[in-house]
Amino acid sequence: MKIIERKRALSQLHQDSKIEERRGHILGTALNLFTRSGYFNTSVHDIQRRAEVSIGSIYHHFKNKEGIAKALYDDLLVRMEGEMVKIMGEQKTCHDRCREVVSFLFAMTENEPDTMEFVVHARHREFLPDEKPICSSRPFTLMLEMVQEGIREGDIVGVNSVVAATAIFGGPLRMIHLRLEGMLEQPLPSYLSEVWQCAWHGVSSMGYMRPKEWS
Amino acid sequence: MKIIERKRALSQLHQDSKIEERRGHILGTALNLFTRSGYFNTSVHDIQRRAEVSIGSIYHHFKNKEGIAKALYDDLLVRMEGEMVKIMGEQKTCHDRCREVVSFLFAMTENEPDTMEFVVHARHREFLPDEKPICSSRPFTLMLEMVQEGIREGDIVGVNSVVAATAIFGGPLRMIHLRLEGMLEQPLPSYLSEVWQCAWHGVSSMGYMRPKEWS
DNA sequence: ATTACAAGAACGAACGTTCGTTCTAATAAA
DNA sequence: TTTATTAGAACGAACGTTCGTTCTTGTAAT
Numbered sequence A, B: 001m002k003i004i005e006r007k008r009a010l011s012q013l014h015q016d017s018k019i020e021e022r023r024g025h026i027l028g029t030a031l032n033l034f035t036r037s038g039y040f041n042t043s044v045h046d047i048q049r050r051a052e053v054s055i056g057s058i059y060h061h062f063k064n065k066e067g068i069a070k071a072l073y074d075d076l077l078v079r080m081e082g083e084m085v086k087i088m089g090e091q092k093t094c095h096d097r098c099r100e101v102v103s104f105l106f107a108m109t110e111n112e113p114d115t116m117e118f119v120v121h122a123r124h125r126e127f128l129p130d131e132k133p134i135c136s137s138r139p140f141t142l143m144l145e146m147v148q149e150g151i152r153e154g155d156i157v158g159v160n161s162v163v164a165a166t167a168i169f170g171g172p173l174r175m176i177h178l179r180l181e182g183m184l185e186q187p188l189p190s191y192l193s194e195v196w197q198c199a200w201h202g203v204s205s206m207g208y209m210r211p212k213e214w215s
Numbered sequence C: 001a002t003t004a005c006a007a008g009a010a011c012g013a014a015c016g017t018t019c020g021t022t023c024t025a026a027t028a029a030a
Numbered sequence D: 001t002t003t004a005t006t007a008g009a010a011c012g013a014a015c016g017t018t019c020g021t022t023c024t025t026g027t028a029a030t
Helices: A002-037 A044-051 A055-061 A065-090 A094-111 A113-120 A138-153 A161-180 A188-203 B002-037 B044-051 B055-061 B065-090 B094-111 B113-120 B138-153 B161-180 B188-203
Strands: none
Touching (some): A002 A044, A094 A161, A188 B161, B113 B161
């Protein structure tokens, strides 16, 4: 009995993983095409050709083209939120938390540029009309909360919290844009130190002692 | 003779302005639709209906749909570059120049949100495939040059100039994004002081004396 | 002053193509 | 056998664009 159940469970797992694999394969191909050519310049037939699956298979796993984008988007927000929560658990000060967020985003840009492009570049509203703007999604509100706590604790100067958040993350995000557009030779993490110092000094309430040059 | 020529010239001028008016009308309608629904969600027929002109008229004034977007884009870059050059002429220090740029961008966001949306939000690469990325267009390279001079003069700490430029303009640009997405209650200029102080303090090489609160 | 002509702006029906999606049949798994 | 999955031909709607025509306006000839 138990063995049979185990077998069924295993086989089910095997089945699930195979299904998940194909689903993931379609998603990966779609992400690649979406970021390479844009959502609207990518047809379902393009995805089908590149993924070497059939139209029917795609429409079996996803409701429609928008459903593919939605799946990508949801997956992404979940991953990002998980990372933000993890960072908030590991780091205790606003400074360390925000720095870690930037560090994570920089690393992700290098490791999964397609994914990152889909986060920061894509005009989700254009093809996911029912989605709220990404800046009011959980990962981004968590980043805002980090900053708000920093203001409460006195680490950050008492400005409007949205202003403080954009001051901290605006520069790093622009660096990500530039990197994704191929305008930066070096990988992002090599700029982290400089970028972060500029970002943090802009809002830090601590006394200011900056050396003339950073190495 | 002279009178006849004058008359012809006048009539020609009148004709030209009428033509220009219609062309501008089509462009304005297109800009509005493009920013409201996105380039790909806007059909030429939509533009035709909203502008209350004929399809033929549109194709008389513009080569094709892409030509409309290109005309908008070119016009925009010219205007922006003119404004940057003007600012560089009027302001003499890096600090004042960059601040004026941000001030101008904030004002423009309020006065012509459609135009601004088209600058900062649209994924031009997707529908203008031959265009270089906007960050390497003249207006943006001029902003970079302002910063580079600031580094040379010692006003800005000696970081990589791209890092400095993103540190200065990244925050303000994010504020513009937020405002265009309707996430800010107040008009942008009311945040200018705070935003600018954060941006400048991030890169300024001067001693640091920030009051606990800004009014 | 009237008429005839020319230039080009405006028009919109119609075209060919591409797209997202559906449908039916075939195959594999349970 | 039944169910889940894959396959790809077929479909209709919507798209960007073309093209023959009409309308408008300015010029020349009578």
